[in-house]
């Protein structure tokens with residue numbers, strides 16, 4: 774019988790190539806048909822291995838969900854970027870490869886990020902989600918997020934609505 778190790782751990786510089794692949798696959802699946810093709814290509818292309826390498830070396834908080842010897846998904850998080858919202862922390866991104874979705878790993882990555890933020894004093898936090906990303910909206914609702922703000926984001930010619938979910942502890 775073989776045992777598969779499932780763990781969360783901080784990203785290291787030697788994860789940069791696999792992280793770029795994970796990002797590519799997860800974003801392509803999540804946003805095809807939602808974000809216009811050329812814009813999505815741009816967003817994916819600029820997040821190659823060197824982008825991830827730089828982010829990791831600069832100390833960005835990036836947590837990985839490791840399944841066996843593979844990166845199944847990641848979350849990155851830190852200080853809340855929207856000064857107008859009275860929340861300390863923010864989960865910037867949380868993405869799983871399609872084959873690892875629906876298994877509780879999203880909840881695990883989220884809880885890990887929330888705990889890590891709380892440990893550095895950021896006991897309240899937000900997440901922004903495109904309103905049309907229905908699975909992600911359902912996920913953040915299931916995790917107890919409260920809708921606290923709405924905004925829009927432009928992708929080329931297309932303007933999409935987005936929602937901010939918040940947690941206060």
Ligand SMILES: CC(C)(COP(=O)(O)OP(=O)(O)OC[C@H]1O[C@@H](n2cnc3c(N)ncnc32)[C@H](O)[C@@H]1OP(=O)(O)O)[C@@H](O)C(=O)NCCC(=O)NCCS
Nearest residue numbers: 803867868869874875876877878879880908909911912915
């Ligand atoms: C959204 C995402 C992070 C969720 O992670 P996941 O591992 O699939 O979700 P989990 O299995 O941990 O589910 C946690 C809870 O959310 C609920 N949930 C997850 N996806 C759902 C969906 N599509 N519809 C309804 N509920 C959903 C689950 O039922 C579960 O609730 P429960 O614990 O009360 O039963 C993951 O599917 C993903 O990476 N999607 C593509 C990328 C993306 O859209 N990321 C978010 C961008 S902001």
